[in-house]
C-alpha cells in the first residue's frame with residue numbers, strides 16, 4: 001500500500017536556536033539538533049519539518065517548514081529555515097531567541113527528484129525560494145548546472161544567499177526594487193528555449209500552475225512543491241490530501257510535497273485567503 | 279488492555295504511520311482509522327482548520343476500505359506488540375453487518391469500535407448515532423456477524439446521549455467510546471468563505487473537553503458499561519478527570535498532532551496524577567466524581 005509503505009526516516013527531536021537573521025520580510029532561523037537526539041538524517045531539498053510552535057495547548061497543529069539548509073557535521077544536525085510571518089505560528093517562531101528550544105518532526109515527505117538531471121531550471125515565487133535555494137546549493141555541490149528564476153514582492157523579501165550561488169540567478173521583484181520588474185514566470189518563455197532536463201518550481205498556486213504549463217508546453221518535465229494545511233505530517237490523518245489530476249488523491253505530506261506537475265490538478269483554488277506561499 | 283491510555287480513531291492512521299516514531303507497545307491500545315465497505319475518497323480540500331484549543335476536520339472518512347484493511351493492514355500490524363481495535367463506519371445497517379462479518383476471524387483484532395457518530399459524511403455516520411433505535415439496530419447487526427467485543431462510538435451532538443447509550447447497552451454492546459468530534463463551522467471574514475472545503479467539519483481537541491466529560495458522566499450514570507472517554511485529552515490530569523467522570527480508559531486524538539508521543543507521556547505521568555487525586559490505582563477513580571459535598 002503506497003501510503004504506508006514509504007519508509008520514513010523521520011524523527012521526533014528537540015532543536016535549539018543557534019542564531020537568527022532578519023532578512024527583510026522574512027527571517028532566517030538556524031537550529032542545532034539537541035544533543036541526545038541520536039543520529040538524524042539530513043533532509044533532501046524539498047523535504048520539510050513539522051515544527052512545534054506552541055508550548056501549550058492552544059495551538060495544537062505543528063507548522064510545516066521546508067528545509068532551507070542543512071548540514072550533518074560533527075556537532076550533529078544543523079537545520080535552517082526561512083520563515084515568512086503570516087499568522088500566529090510563524091510569528092511565534094519569529095520571536096524565538098538563541099538558546100530557545102523547539103520540537104521538530106522530520107525530515108518528512110519526498111523532496112525534489114534530481115537523479116539523472118544535468119541541466120536544471122529552478123523557478124521560485126516568494127517563500128517558495130526556501131526549498132529551491134537549498135536545492136541550488138546542493139546542485140552546486142554536485143556540479144549540476146542550472147538557471148534560477150526567483151521572484152519576490154519587493155526587495156525586502158528577497159531570499160538571502162542568492163548571490164553566492166554558482167548557477168545563473170535572475171531576480172524579479174513586482175515593484176522593480178531589485179532585479180527585473182515582474183514575476184519569475186516572466187522570464188520563463190525565453191529561458192525555456194535553452195532546454196533543460198527538468199524544472200523545479202515552488203511558489204503560490206497560480207504561479208506554479210503557470211510555470212508548469214509553460215514547462216510542459218516546452219516538453220520539460222516539471223516538479224512542483226505543493227502547499228497544504230497539515231496536521232500529522234506523516235500520512236496518518238489525511239488532512240493534507242488534495243485532489244490531483246484524474247481525481248487521484250494526493251497525500252501532500254507523504255507522497256509530496258513535491259509532485260510531477262502532471263499529477264496535479266490546477267483547476268481549484270485551494271485556500272480561501274491563504275497568503276502563505278507567495 | 280495493558281493500561282488505560284489508547285490512541286483515538288483517525289488521528290493515528292492505521293498505526294503503521296506512527297510505529298516508527300512512537301513505541302506503541304507501551305500504550306493500552308490503538309484504535310485504527312474507521313473503515314467503510316468500499317474505500318472512501320473523503321471530502322474536498324481544505325480538510326482541516328486550526329481553532330483555539332483545537333481543530334476542525336472534514337476528512338470525510340477517507341480510508342482504505344475493509345478489504346485492504348484485512349488483506350494488507352492487519353497482516354502488516356502482526357509485528358507490532360500492541361492491542362489493535364478496528365473501527366467500522368457504514369452508510370446502512372447492511373454495511374455494518376458486512377463490515378462486521380469481514381472482520382470476524384480476521385485476526386489481530388482485540389475489539390471493534392462501531393462509529394455511529396462521524397459528522398463528516400452525508401449518509402450514515404451521525405445519523406445513526408442520533409437515533410436510539412438506529413443505534414440499537416446497528417449494534418445488533420454487528421453482534422450477529424462478529425464475536426469481537428464492541429465499543430459503540432457516540433456523538434455528544436444529540437439531545438440525550440444517555441438514552442442512546444442505554445439503547446446500545448440493551449442491544450448488547452460491550453462498552454462505549456465517547457465522544458466523536460462536534461459539528462462546527464469556521465468562516466473567513468474577508469473572503470466570506472468557509473474555511474473547509476466541505477463547509478462544515480468536526481471540532482476536536484482541548485476545546486471540547488468539558489462537553490466530552492459531561493457525555494462520559496451522563497453515560498456512566500445511565501449504564502454500567504465500560505467507557506473509553508476522550509475529547510481533548512492532553513495530559514495526565516485530563517485523563518484523571520475522564521476517569522472521575524466514569525471512563526475506564528481514555529483516548530488521545532488531536533493532541534497527538536502536537537506530540538506524536540503524547541499518549542505515552544500521559545501514561546508516564548498518570549501514576550503521579552492518580553496519586554494526587556488520592557487514589558492508589560485507576561480503577562478506584564472510575565466514576566468517583568464527588569458531587570455531594
Ligand SMILES: Cc1cc2nc3c(=O)[nH]c(=O)nc-3n(C[C@H](O)[C@H](O)[C@H](O)COP(=O)(O)OP(=O)(O)OC[C@H]3O[C@@H](n4cnc5c(N)ncnc54)[C@H](O)[C@@H]3O)c2cc1C
Nearest residue numbers: 063064065066083084087088089090130227228257274276
Ligand atoms: C510542505 C510545506 C513547506 C512550507 N515551507 C515553508 C517555508 O519554508 N517557510 C514559510 O514561511 N512557510 C512555509 N510553508 C507555509 C507555512 O507552513 C504556513 O505559512 C504556516 O503554516 C502558517 O502558520 P501560521 O500559524 O503562521 O498562520 P495561521 O495563523 O495558521 O494562518 C495565517 C494565514 O495563513 C494561511 N495558512 C495557514 N496554513 C497555511 C498553509 N499551510 N498554506 C497556506 N496558507 C496557510 C491561513 O489560511 C491564514 O490565512 C510551507 C508549507 C508547506 C505545506
Ligand SMILES: Cc1cc2nc3c(=O)[nH]c(=O)nc-3n(C[C@H](O)[C@H](O)[C@H](O)COP(=O)(O)O)c2cc1C
Nearest residue numbers: 286287288312335393457458482483509510531532
Ligand atoms: C483528523 C481526524 C480524523 C478523525 N477520524 C475519525 C474516524 O475515522 N473515526 C472516528 O470514530 N473518529 C475519528 N475522529 C475523532 C477522534 O477519534 C476523537 O473522537 C475526537 O477527535 C475527539 O478526541 P480528541 O479531542 O482527543 O481528538 C477523527 C478526529 C480527527 C481530528
Ligand code: FES
Nearest residue numbers: 233235238240253
Ligand atoms: S498531514 Fe496528516 S496525512 Fe498529511
